[in-house]
Amino acid sequence: MNNPYVPMPVRISDIITENEARDIKTFKLIFENKEDEKKFSFLPGQFAELSILGFGECPIGIASSPTEDGFLLFTVKRAGVVTTRLHRAEIGETIGIRGPLGNTYPIQDMEGHNVLIIGGGFAFTTLRSTIKYILEKRNRGSFKDLTVIYGARNPGELIYKDELWQWEKQSGMKTYITVDKGDKNWNPLTLPSPRCPPPYPPPTSGGGQRRGYYVGEGLKEGGRYEGFVPTILKEVAPSPKDTIALICGPPIMIKFTLPILTNLGFVPESIFLSLEMRMKCGIGKCGRCNIGHKYVCKDGPVFAYAELQRLPNEY
Amino acid sequence: MLKEKRNLMLYKQDFEKFFRLLSETFTIFGPSKTDGSRSFTKIDASDEIAFDYENTKMSLKEFFFPQTETLFFFDTEKNEVKQTDVETNKHDKQNILFGVRPCDAMSISFLDKVFNANNPQDLYYTRRRKSTRIVSFACTNPASTCFCTSVGCGPDSETGADIIFFELNGRYFIKTVTPEGEKTIKSAEKLLNPATKNDIEEKVHLMKTANSNLKKIFDSGNLQKKLDNFNAPYWGKLHRKCLGCGICTYLCPTCHCFDITDEVIKSNGRRIRTWDSCMFSLFTLHASGHNPRPTQKERMRQRIMHKFNYAPKYYGKTFCVGCGRCVIYCPVNMDIRDVMKEIMEER
Amino acid sequence: MRQIEYEIINTVEKLFADKKIDIFIGYKKGTLSLQTSPYFLSEQDDVRKLVWNSFCSNNLAVFIPRIIPNSKSKESKPVGILCKGCDSRSLVGLIKEKQINRDNLFIIGISCPGIVDRRKILSRLDGKEIIGIDEDADSIVVKLKDGEKRFEKEEYLCESCLNCAHPTPSIYDVLIRGAVYSLQAITPDPITKDFSSKPREERWKIFETEVSKCIRCYACRDACPNCYCKECFAEQTKPQWLGVSKGLSEVIFYHIVRILHQAGRCVDCGACVRACPMDINLRLFTRVMVDEVKERFGYEPGISLKDTPPLATFSADDKQEFMTEPE
Ligand SMILES: Cc1cc2nc3c(=O)[nH]c(=O)nc-3n(C[C@H](O)[C@H](O)[C@H](O)COP(=O)(O)OP(=O)(O)OC[C@H]3O[C@@H](n4cnc5c(N)ncnc54)[C@H](O)[C@@H]3O)c2cc1C
Ligand code: SF4
Ligand code: SF4
Ligand code: SF4
Numbered sequence: 009m010n011n012p013y014v015p016m017p018v019r020i021s022d023i024i025t026e027n028e029a030r031d032i033k034t035f036k037l038i039f040e041n042k043e044d045e046k047k048f049s050f051l052p053g054q055f056a057e058l059s060i061l062g063f064g065e066c067p068i069g070i071a072s073s074p075t076e077d078g079f080l081l082f083t084v085k086r087a088g089v090v091t092t093r094l095h096r097a098e099i100g101e102t103i104g105i106r107g108p109l110g111n112t113y114p115i116q117d118m119e120g121h122n123v124l125i126i127g128g129g130f131a132f133t134t135l136r137s138t139i140k141y142i143l144e145k146r147n148r149g150s151f152k153d154l155t156v157i158y159g160a161r162n163p164g165e166l167i168y169k170d171e172l173w174q175w176e177k178q179s180g181m182k183t184y185i186t187v188d189k190g191d192k193n194w195n196p197l198t199l200p201s202p203r204c205p206p207p208y209p210p211p212t213s214g215g216g217q218r219r220g221y222y223v224g225e226g227l228k229e230g231g232r233y234e235g236f237v238p239t240i241l242k243e244v245a246p247s248p249k250d251t252i253a254l255i256c257g258p259p260i261m262i263k264f265t266l267p268i269l270t271n272l273g274f275v276p277e278s279i280f281l282s283l284e285m286r287m288k289c290g291i292g293k294c295g296r297c298n299i300g301h302k303y304v305c306k307d308g309p310v311f312a313y314a315e316l317q318r319l320p321n322e323y
Numbered sequence: 324m325l326k327e328k329r330n331l332m333l334y335k336q337d338f339e340k341f342f343r344l345l346s347e348t349f350t351i352f353g354p355s356k357t358d359g360s361r362s363f364t365k366i367d368a369s370d371e372i373a374f375d376y377e378n379t380k381m382s383l384k385e386f387f388f389p390q391t392e393t394l395f396f397f398d399t400e401k402n403e404v405k406q407t408d409v410e411t412n413k414h415d416k417q418n419i420l421f422g423v424r425p426c427d428a429m430s431i432s433f434l435d436k437v438f439n440a441n442n443p444q445d446l447y448y449t450r451r452r453k454s455t456r457i458v459s460f461a462c463t464n465p466a467s468t469c470f471c472t473s474v475g476c477g478p479d480s481e482t483g484a485d486i487i488f489f490e491l492n493g494r495y496f497i498k499t500v501t502p503e504g505e506k507t508i509k510s511a512e513k514l515l516n517p518a519t520k521n522d523i524e525e526k527v528h529l530m531k532t533a534n535s536n537l538k539k540i541f542d543s544g545n546l547q548k549k550l551d552n553f554n555a556p557y558w559g560k561l562h563r564k565c566l567g568c569g570i571c572t573y574l575c576p577t578c579h580c581f582d583i584t585d586e587v588i589k590s591n592g593r594r595i596r597t598w599d600s601c602m603f604s605l606f607t608l609h610a611s612g613h614n615p616r617p618t619q620k621e622r623m624r625q626r627i628m629h630k631f632n633y634a635p636k637y638y639g640k641t642f643c644v645g646c647g648r649c650v651i652y653c654p655v656n657m658d659i660r661d662v663m664k665e666i667m668e669e670r
Numbered sequence: 671m672r673q674i675e676y677e678i679i680n681t682v683e684k685l686f687a688d689k690k691i692d693i694f695i696g697y698k699k700g701t702l703s704l705q706t707s708p709y710f711l712s713e714q715d716d717v718r719k720l721v722w723n724s725f726c727s728n729n730l731a732v733f734i735p736r737i738i739p740n741s742k743s744k745e746s747k748p749v750g751i752l753c754k755g756c757d758s759r760s761l762v763g764l765i766k767e768k769q770i771n772r773d774n775l776f777i778i779g780i781s782c783p784g785i786v787d788r789r790k791i792l793s794r795l796d797g798k799e800i801i802g803i804d805e806d807a808d809s810i811v812v813k814l815k816d817g818e819k820r821f822e823k824e825e826y827l828c829e830s831c832l833n834c835a836h837p838t839p840s841i842y843d844v845l846i847r848g849a850v851y852s853l854q855a856i857t858p859d860p861i862t863k864d865f866s867s868k869p870r871e872e873r874w875k876i877f878e879t880e881v882s883k884c885i886r887c888y889a890c891r892d893a894c895p896n897c898y899c900k901e902c903f904a905e906q907t908k909p910q911w912l913g914v915s916k917g918l919s920e921v922i923f924y925h926i927v928r929i930l931h932q933a934g935r936c937v938d939c940g941a942c943v944r945a946c947p948m949d950i951n952l953r954l955f956t957r958v959m960v961d962e963v964k965e966r967f968g969y970e971p972g973i974s975l976k977d978t979p980p981l982a983t984f985s986a987d988d989k990q991e992f993m994t995e996p997e
């Protein structure tokens with residue numbers, strides 16, 4: 009029988025520093041045992057407990073998509089004991105993983121509909137998984153329009169930069185990237201990035217010199233912006249009709265995004281949020297992560313806004 | 324389930340023999356006179372059992388869900404997990420927990436929902452649970468702090484027990500509750516006689532008196548509804564005298580919150596789980612510094628809500644059995660019965 | 671006793687009427703016999719519920735840092751509080767350690783005849799249910815189903831009260847004088863002196879046996895007004911000082927550090943002992959510190975707002991034999 013507390017060994021096969029502050033890193037993990045890999049079947053939105061013997065565990069969203077075979081990605085911000093130790097890890101090191109844990113974004117419900125993805129900061133991880141999943145050739149047909157709105161404090165803090173630039177260009181999706189405050193390179197869209205060596209790619213559309221401010225014409229087909237996510241959202245959101253919105257980001261972003269979606273006509277049943285609570289067991293036993301009578305680790309982390317409205321506002 | 328629960332009688336003078344017969348197959352634990360019934364300890368002779376105790380200080384949960392439990396050992400140098408042997412229970416001798424109060428027995432049936440249910444199963448708990456029979460003792464003389472009948476338990480509640488004992492004049496009335504209970508007393512069958520009508524009447528009378536000594540303070544069903552008001556004004560006041568010490572949760576038989584941490588000496592380490600409590604300020608503190616329950620107000624609310632509102636919704640049971648431990652040991656006399664009354668009175 | 675209770679009630683009533691305070695912390699009748707409960711009342715609450723008796727055991731000073739965030743905060747009105755000798759000593763400590771501002775307090779001091787140790791009484795009742803309690807100047811009468819039992823207070827006081835040198839509050843705004851427990855206080859404390867005179871191994875054994883009962887609920891810390899730290903060493907993770915298990919070495923570590931953190935600060939109020947659910951005799955160890963500090967530095971915490979705590983100062987002629995190399 010499976011012991012849900014014992015981690016499976018995984019090897020770090022790559023480490024990518026995502027941001028300028030160098031406190032967000034993506035870890036590429038490969039299972040040491042094939043059987044473990046087979047058992048680890050997940051969908052976007054789920055998370056896992058990463059374990060380092062002697063330091064402990066921490067819950068981290070799965071950033072890779074189930075359609076990406078042979079590895080898992082986790083993007084981790086350095087915060088406390090375990091994440092700090094993880095940041096010191098080197099390629100080749102073996103760590104532990106427990107999971108997949110929690111529920112998923114409502115993939116089945118999203119099929120046949122437009123999908124609006126709203127992310128902020130490093131919480132973009134499981135949304136990346138979702139985007140990858142939708143963009144996968146064999147899945148793409150199951151979903152209608154895909155709109156991505158992603159924001160960070162400044163250009164240096166955007167994660168998955170080379171993919172962002174790729175998505176900007178990709179047909180069949182609209183990508184809006186915004187930063188609270190741009191730097192001198194944000195217009196015209198050059199960006200120092202360890203993952204994205206110069207020359208930086210040109211913007212999606214409207215020619216190389218389009219200024220990416222949120223005020224102005226012709227912004228409806230993607231682009232780069234300066235301003236907060238909710239503000240951009242107000243400008244560029246697709247019609248609520250037939251659209252399911254997924255949100256994951258810092259509490260403050262969520263707080264201001266929800267009323268805007270509601271004003272735009274999104275019903276609470278069509279908005280899904282991924283939440284964070286302090287966790288330990290990840291399997292609904294240690295009693296730590298509840299919001300009202302729901303355990304975020306087991307009944308979440310993804311909740312329909314409609315459901316959240318029925319739960320106490322304590323998160 | 325057992326088709327027919329049996330009512331049996333055992334003379335008190337035969338108890339010693341009964342105990343010896345059972346201890347041939349089982350290790351027996353009970354409230355012992357030697358430690359002032361602080362907790363359930365190993366009993367070697369029948370006269371060590373404290374029959375007249377009110378309730379052990381430490382609840383029965385300790386036995387299945389100890390305060391500190393090693394999940395597994397590891398070696399940091401080799402970077403290797405050394406599996407524990409929880410998967411197999413072949414090493415375990417079968418245990419009997421003898422003289423359990425009905426409230427504690429019921430609390431175990433709640434913990435079963437948390438740890439034993441296959442969602443996923445907690446092997447550490449399950450393993451002990453599987454190898455243990457619970458023999459409870461009906462309360463004929465409930466303490467003034469007991470309020471079991473207010474929360475759906477009672478001095479003769481059978482839930483969670485395999486066998487229940489009633490102490491009659493000069494003899495024990497024994498009721499087998501589960502098939503496991505039947506098996507448990509097999510070896511002592513020859514000491515047992517079927518209960519007569521008289522015996523049953525005496526038992527019924529006895530429990531009537533015990534029941535009448537317990538006041539029903541509130542109706543837990545009603546309470547759950549009442550508590551749906553998350554922002555009720557009483558939450559602003561109730562917590563003020565609370566010290567946040569967590570005694571009420573550590574001693575509570577149904578509280579099951581835990582922490583998971585690593586301990587290392589040189590390269591030898593172990594991952595352990597230890598009791599934790601929603602009454603502690605760090606319980607929900609995020610690494611970012613954000614705390615969804617920043618003050619004792621929210622924590623007090625969590626404790627009450629979890630027991631009387633959330634758990635009923637999640638597990639279908641009020642996670643309080645009315646044992647009174649939190650009432651007795653709270654250093655500021657935060658009496659949960661009073662809290663309930665206050666909540667019920669609020670409109 | 672009754673008389674004093676009336677005096678307290680009248681004083682508090684007047685404080686509310688004169689708009690001097692918005693909140694008062696005192697005691698009310700407990701739900702269990704031999705116990706009272708801290709009572710937070712504001713103007714609309716029933717001031718007649720305030721009680722004063724031999725079971726007003728909580729050290730109410732512990733709530734002050736929780737209500738008043740810091741010494742710089744200017745509360746619109748002071749917080750009213752009822753203080754026994756020990757409670758007031760704790761407040762002095764908090765003021766000196768700059769946790770609170772004296773101006774934010776309105777202290778009703780009460781000279782204290784000593785607090786009765788309910789566990790001592792309970793241990794004499796063989797688990798019999800208490801139906802009622804009567805109290806007179808010298809004794810507690812416990813009514814049981816089958817009669818009553820009289821307990822002379824002198825024998826049933828808490829250990830710290832039995833040897834309390836300052837039953838009258840050291841600071842107050844109003845003082846209510848009542849009977850003061852009149853036994854001569856002795857330093858060093860006879861009980862801890864006996865403990866200290868034992869050989870080292872034996873002392874360690876006693877210490878180990880006591881603290882091995884600990885379940886690490888930290889009630890001893892949470893009940894102590896001195897333990898106001900926002901982040902206690904016991905729970906720090908960066909760095910982590912001790913593990914969280916119930917293992918003996920962890921428990922010992924917790925207790926040694928807690929006791930040492932009380933050096934020159936512990937006012938021997940006994941709140942920690944009374945809070946401990948496992949009946950651990952914590953006072954045995956903290957009182958040793960109290961006597962040690964008194965002997966070495968002639969200092970008693972909580973008596974004066976002016977003198978400097980010995981651990982906050984350095985003098986060339988401090989005894990320092992402990993600084994020598996270990997033999
Ligand atoms: C479902 C979920 C998905 C997450 N996904 C990501 C992600 O993709 N990338 C990322 O960088 N961070 C993510 N987090 C947050 C991340 O778990 C915390 O930053 C991390 O646990 C901090 O651990 P630490 O040991 O470094 O901190 P410490 O402060 O030392 O924390 C000690 C322990 O407390 C718990 N803890 C502390 N803070 C949190 C928290 N915010 N959330 C949950 N548990 C916490 C953990 O068990 C942790 O090991 C996620 C959290 C949740 C609940
Ligand atoms: S035992 Fe009492 S003081 Fe301690 S946390 Fe519980 S309610 Fe608060
Ligand atoms: S809440 Fe109190 S009375 Fe209820 S089961 Fe827990 S300890 Fe017993
Ligand atoms: S959340 Fe609180 S009340 Fe509920 S089980 Fe955990 S410690 Fe007990």
Ligand code: SF4
Nearest residue numbers: 894936937939940942
């Ligand atoms: S350590 Fe104990 S006796 Fe000393 S001040 Fe704190 S609570 Fe009082």
Ligand code: SF4
Nearest residue numbers: 884885887888890946
């Ligand atoms: S109150 Fe008692 S049991 Fe709790 S931590 Fe202190 S010494 Fe240990």
Ligand code: FES
Nearest residue numbers: 288290294295305
């Ligand atoms: S993390 Fe343990 S219950 Fe959710």
